[in-house]
Amino acid sequence: MNILRRIYAFLASYGLSVALLLLLMALVFFGTLEQTRLGLYEAQRRYFESLVVVHPLFGWFPLPLPGGYLLLSLLFVNMLVGAIFRAPKRWRRPGLLIAHGGVLYLIVAGFVAYTYAINGNLPLYEGESGSRFQSYYEWEIRVAEMTSDEAGRVFIIPQQDFEDIGDGAGRVFHHQMLPFDLRVVRYYPNSRPAHGSGAWSVDGLELNPLPKERTAEHNVPGVFVTLHEPERPDASAAPGILWGMERAPWRLLADGREYAFSLRRREWELPFTLTLDKFNHETYPGTTMPRHFSSEMRLEEGGAERDVVISMNEPLRHRGYTFYQASWGPTDANPGDPLYTVLAVTRNPAGQWPMYASCIISFGLLLHFGQALFRYLKQQSRARQAKS
Amino acid sequence: MRTVFCLLLAATIFIPGCSQPADRVAITEIREMNQEEQAAMPVLGTASRLGLEPSGPQRAPTPHNDDQPLPESGVMESAPLDPAHLHWQAPDGWRRGEERPMRLATYMPAATEATECAVTLLPGMAGGITANLNRWRAQLDLGPMSDDDILALPRLEMLGEQAAYLSVADAGGTVKLYGVICPIPGGLLFVKMTGPIHEMEPERERFEAFCRSMHVSEEQ
Numbered sequence: 001m002n003i004l005r006r007i008y009a010f011l012a013s014y015g016l017s018v019a020l021l022l023l024l025m026a027l028v029f030f031g032t033l034e035q036t037r038l039g040l041y042e043a044q045r046r047y048f049e050s051l052v053v054v055h056p057l058f059g060w061f062p063l064p065l066p067g068g069y070l071l072l073s074l075l076f077v078n079m080l081v082g083a084i085f086r087a088p089k090r091w092r093r094p095g096l097l098i099a100h101g102g103v104l105y106l107i108v109a110g111f112v113a114y115t116y117a118i119n120g121n122l123p124l125y126e127g128e129s130g131s132r133f134q135s136y137y138e139w140e141i142r143v144a145e146m147t148s149d150e151a152g153r154v155f156i157i158p159q160q161d162f163e164d165i166g167d168g169a170g171r172v173f174h175h176q177m178l179p180f181d182l183r184v185v186r187y188y189p190n191s192r193p194a195h196g197s198g199a200w201s202v203d204g205l206e207l208n209p210l211p212k213e214r215t216a217e218h219n220v221p222g223v224f225v226t227l228h229e230p231e232r233p234d235a236s237a238a239p240g241i242l243w244g245m246e247r248a249p250w251r252l253l254a255d256g257r258e259y260a261f262s263l264r265r266r267e268w269e270l271p272f273t274l275t276l277d278k279f280n281h282e283t284y285p286g287t288t289m290p291r292h293f294s295s296e297m298r299l300e301e302g303g304a305e306r307d308v309v310i311s312m313n314e315p316l317r318h319r320g321y322t323f324y325q326a327s328w329g330p331t332d333a334n335p336g337d338p339l340y341t342v343l344a345v346t347r348n349p350a351g352q353w354p355m356y357a358s359c360i361i362s363f364g365l366l367l368h369f370g371q372a373l374f375r376y377l378k379q380q381s382r383a384r385q386a387k388s
Numbered sequence: 389m390r391t392v393f394c395l396l397l398a399a400t401i402f403i404p405g406c407s408q409p410a411d412r413v414a415i416t417e418i419r420e421m422n423q424e425e426q427a428a429m430p431v432l433g434t435a436s437r438l439g440l441e442p443s444g445p446q447r448a449p450t451p452h453n454d455d456q457p458l459p460e461s462g463v464m465e466s467a468p469l470d471p472a473h474l475h476w477q478a479p480d481g482w483r484r485g486e487e488r489p490m491r492l493a494t495y496m497p498a499a500t501e502a503t504e505c506a507v508t509l510l511p512g513m514a515g516g517i518t519a520n521l522n523r524w525r526a527q528l529d530l531g532p533m534s535d536d537d538i539l540a541l542p543r544l545e546m547l548g549e550q551a552a553y554l555s556v557a558d559a560g561g562t563v564k565l566y567g568v569i570c571p572i573p574g575g576l577l578f579v580k581m582t583g584p585i586h587e588m589e590p591e592r593e594r595f596e597a598f599c600r601s602m603h604v605s606e607e608q
Binding site: 155246262 | 439525
């Protein structure tokens, strides 16, 4: 029990707070520098969404650092235990307690966003409708059951389930409605098809792995998969290559039904449909710099329709989704050419929490410093009265 | 009590950061797909699909309207072999196993415990002979063979073809594999037998006789 108490005391200590804040500062510094080399997405993943990161100090010395996930988790525990549970409560001066609660709320918001938020984009031409948006970086394997007289099913394997596959035997994916198991044997985050006859080739073609691009959206992943009987990984298998830019899916018959296998950007369904009626854009005179652009949209949901306008700094928030005016094109369009808009789409259950947390922190600090000022003024007043 | 709570809290936060999927994962996400999406999925050969060749001929993407099975290459070169017309003579003592998806037949030789012979027919090139032979070798942790190595493999006459015949054991000398890949109209026929080396070696001649016995006849 003595050891547990020591751990408790360590987790609640000011020393740990200071160390964590200094390490966070170093991590932000190194992570920001590395963005120039790795790109935004990869730097964020390695430095701020990890438990541990090895930073190449001066480009060659491997410096191990705790990652953002680990540091913020420890900071949360440290603040909860140290500032809320362990610190002496002075209920007449609750400002600091409220401010610490706000900081904890902010960290929880970050955790919820990291775990549950999804981000993507929805490009629409004028007159076009959409009820799905796709990810910028994430991909998915789709196994589509082809039918002729009814709506088919698509079985989805998200990237997070196969992106960590190394040089081993791969990972098997199964579903009771599929007459086969699908094994993802190799995953290449960025690749190009080429002629070859190695162990992972199909019809004299294989995927050549390439270094990751600095701009993560430019990576084109590929996978080598095999199909085999359910729960019979050693049985004869049909091999296939799926590539992010392939012209058509890999199609195969299995147990009398036809299936199409493809690797595509991750997609999510919206519970409503958006139609772009008109896209407006204005540039500063004599330049191509955008001054104002907006999308006049129609939102259809459950048979009801309403008009909405999405413009710069005025996003549409609906049913937990937020649509920002992100981009448009073609930028070289002539007058009268059809234009398209690109909406950045976010679904983040904690989307508004940082604002609430900031309000709580501000209120706590205002209360704390207001009370301190009031006390000081009171003391000064008493001192003046004593003198007179 | 506060100490225990604090440690539980720390564990709750850190465990999600360390989690990793298992080696066998159930697919949990299913979407519906309409006919328009299906229509946007043309049938192309591997090289065309991957952009290394022009698109070439495409087949209608609704197979159930067709009377021929789908070749993986997407281009039908000759009438595909109906699996019902493929016949063979199982060696004495071989016991037929249960029906399994994607297999024409499974046999277990007598007096063996872990040896199994599978007959599989896949449409199209099914990845090609080289890749499949190398995949079998990879299952025994053996490196890939070059095209020249594969050309030098012994051949087994079956169904009028000289089929590539692979006979290999793993590096530890515990598991052996006999495998034959025979091109047939519209696809490839795979006959593969695996098992412990001491059970496999006495079955070699019977395996070869089994492969040679394969023939095509319209009798059911």
